[in-house]
Amino acid sequence: xxxxxxxxxxxxxxxxxxxxxxxxxxxxxxxxxxxxxxxxxxxxxxxxxxxxxxxxxxxxxxxxxxxxxxxxxxxxxxxxxxxxxxxxxxxxxxxxxxxxxxxxxxxxxxxxxxxxxxxxxxxxxxxxxxxxxxxxxxxxxxxxxxxxxxxxxxxxxxxxxxxxxxxxxxxxxxxxxxxxxxxxxxxxxxxxxxxxxxxxxxxx
Numbered sequence: 001x002x003x004x005x006x007x008x009x010x011x012x013x014x015x016x017x018x019x020x021x022x023x024x025x026x027x028x029x030x031x032x033x034x035x036x037x038x039x040x041x042x043x044x045x046x047x048x049x050x051x052x053x054x055x056x057x058x059x060x061x062x063x064x065x066x067x068x069x070x071x072x073x074x075x076x077x078x079x080x081x082x083x084x085x086x087x088x089x090x091x092x093x094x095x096x097x098x099x100x101x102x103x104x105x106x107x108x109x110x111x112x113x114x115x116x117x118x119x120x121x122x123x124x125x126x127x128x129x130x131x132x133x134x135x136x137x138x139x140x141x142x143x144x145x146x147x148x149x150x151x152x153x154x155x156x157x158x159x160x161x162x163x164x165x166x167x168x169x170x171x172x173x174x175x176x177x178x179x180x181x182x183x184x185x186x187x188x189x190x191x192x193x194x195x196x197x198x199x200x201x202x203x204x
Contacts, residue, residue, distance in 0.1 A: 001095070001153055001154070001201075001202040002096065002150070002154075003095070003096055003098070003147075003149045003150070003154040003155070004090060004095055004096070004155055004157060004198075005097075005098045005099075005100060005140060005143060005156045005157065005172070006097060006099050006157050006158070007099075007100060007101065007134075007156075007157065007158030007159060007160070008099050008100075008101035008103060008108060009101065009102070009103070009159075010044070010158075010159040010160070010177075010179070011157060011158050011159045011163075011177050011195075012079060012080065012087075012099070012195075013077055013078065013079050013080065013083070013111065014077060014078060014080050015074070015077040016040070016044070017077075018070065018074055018076050018077045019043075019070060020036060020039070021069070021073060022066055022067075022069035022072075022073065023039060023043070023066055024036060025069045026062060026065045026066040026069055027039070027055075029065055030057055030065070032055060032057070039051065041182065042054070044159070044160060044182070045160070045161070045182060045184055046160075047160070047162060048066075049133075077111070078115065079115055082194060082195040082196040083117070083195060084115070084116070085196065086195045086198060086199055087117055087121075088117075089199050090198070090199060093199075093202075095202070096147075097120050097121050097122060098121070098122055098123050098124070098125070098143050099121060099123075100125050100134065100140065100143075100156075100166075101124065101125070101126050101127070102126070102133065104126045104127055105124045105125070105126040105128060107126075108126055122147065123143065125139045125142065125143060134162050134166035135162045135163075135165035135169055136166070136169070137166055137169035137170035137171075139166075140156065140166055140167070140169075140172065141170055144170065144172075151172050154173065155167070155172060155173040155189075155202075156170070156172055156173070156174050156175070157175040158175075158176070158177060159177040159178075159179055159180075161176075161184065161186045163176075164176055164186055164187060164188045167188075168187070173189045173190075174189050174190070175188060175189065175192060175198060175201070176188035176190070177192055178191050178192065178193055179193065181193075
């Protein structure tokens, strides 16, 4: 593999603790009480959008409150332990990296610059790029077309099944980062439990 398309939250960066803190505060504001672990499982196995619909919350108002809380503490999020080494090692072997995220492009670059990994990334597609959310493959196909990527040499890497669906929908390989061990059924070409494993999967 030469082209690595990464999810950001929960894959390259350990942002879920902060996201969960903000989410629980927002749920409390909307007078909804539930166990933190249950909420975490829902958003990891599905999505926050799925949770909002499941709880019949007003999506626009809830997201506004959630993001207000999240933005106040988001700088407390950092890369996973193996992120930097993995990105650099794959790049030094001739790979190139792309990111698909629900965060804005600029805010994602700011994280990468703060942590010294911005030079490993070729391009980012974010929530402000104008594409439908995953698992819709439009954003992946946009990267493939713009950078003339060979699909047979391209892999989508993420920590949720919607990332794997997006990869399959774009007809590229998929790699599931199973950090939670929820025993969910996720269709992927490879499954890893530590990011560093990916460098042995694709040694060249």
